[in-house]
Amino acid sequence: MDTDFYTPMRLDEVESPLQDEVEKALGIDIETCMECGKCSGGCSNAHIFDFTPRKVVQLIRLGAEETLLTMDALWVCLSCQLCVDRCPSGIDIPRIMDYLREKALREGYRPSRPAVVLFYELMCSCVERRGRVSEAPLMLRFNVLTGQYLKDLTLGIRMFLKGKLPLTAGKVKKMDEVRTLFVSWHRRSVKRG
């Protein structure tokens, strides 16, 4: 985040097609936002967001693309859907967050939370191989790659002993369909920055 809050943003010089982009790509009309803040009041992670969901929507209207693609909120949003569920205008903020995350990676911005990106990638590769998430290998891989060797160990063993944590998960039946999905995904794939 490199925003200098006290330097006025020159509104007449902003040229960001972001609002149109969001409307075209996602079918979301930002103009329907009345900035009531109901999204942010209930947001499960607003307390650690640098920009609350309401501000994210307003930043799109302002065309502050740089701020949006470098903000921390992008990587701490859980996509829990509380915001869109309660929004009086039904603005799908998690969908916007997804769009911005993809855009940030595609355009080579360094995510503020690399571990989040790593987790997404590990999860996707897991799904790509087996068609579903198998928690134990995923968590193990994630913890090793982020150097948190002992994290979740006690809980993991307890869950394992209760039979709640199978070491492998079976494949889904129609793996070929899952592969087709991933092929098209890789085709328009993102350059990871």
Add this chain to the structure above:
Amino acid sequence: MNESMMGKELTALVIGGGPAGIEAALKIACGGYRVVLVEKESEPGGLLRKLYSSFPRWENPSDRIGWMVDDLKRNKQIEISLESTVESVARTDNGFNVTLKNTATGGARTIDVQAVVLATGFGLMDLSAYGEYGHGIYPGVLNSLEFEERLREWSRGLGKAPKAVALIQCVGSRDRSKGYPYCSKVCCMYSAKQAGVVKDLFPEAKVYVFYIDCRAAGKGYEEFLREVIEKKHVRYVRGRPAKVLPDGGRLLVRAEDTLIGIPVEFTADVVVLAAAVVPHPETAALAKMFGAPVDEYGFIDHDLRSHAKCADRVFFAGGCGFAVDTESALSQGAAAAAEVIALFNGNG
């Protein structure tokens, strides 16, 4: 114009005995014509009878309705038909045959009237669509009409004194996802009034109003609102709360202060929801009987040429057309009466 129109034996039917209906009845009677006023409750006064204090002058609404009902009862030109509803309507050459049903006795009678004023008022939306606010689940969550009753109890020293009260604006109103994109117009002012009353009764209580925009467009309204903030020390937070949670017997309100952009929480004893103003469900049915148009929400729509007219010989006033404050209801009642008198005088 036929002969019968010239005489003073013409009768107008006024449906609804709230401020708009009473004003219409009184003014039509002043014009020299007969009036039958139909009210479904056991006494006239409508919604105004349920209110505690008023804006913009902190007057007691019961006083005003008391004077009006006295005038009504004294007036020989006006027949009041309480606990009555309209059962059926047949249009005649110069008016309507209207069958009234007494809901207490079950008896019915048919009267001839030459004009009708619809003044059925408004209600509040059903809040069960808002699970996040818990109306009907937590006893401390009230809609604004229930809160008026609570204020009355508090003023009589009944009930437990609150330490903190939260008033939430725009619950339903300005929410297109729930089907109410419109502003209910009166909530900003009555919430300010309610908040001010709480501070008068309990100066130590913390009173917060959660708003999106404060709409105080009216004579003396902005001054009233500023008085509530500056003199009575009611706090205003700009943000629509997202959730009301139970909190050890009290209620936790979660919101964003959208001017600062930080999440805020407030523990209250009572949470008041300013629910969207909606027409009574029977208004649309009644309008249909008299051939009057209603809009998509069930409010009566006016004729192109007059704001008080909705069909031939059918006029309307007050909350059945849209949310109104008391002053507007009275003005509209008088306007509908003017239309009726003009019609009866042969110039309508």
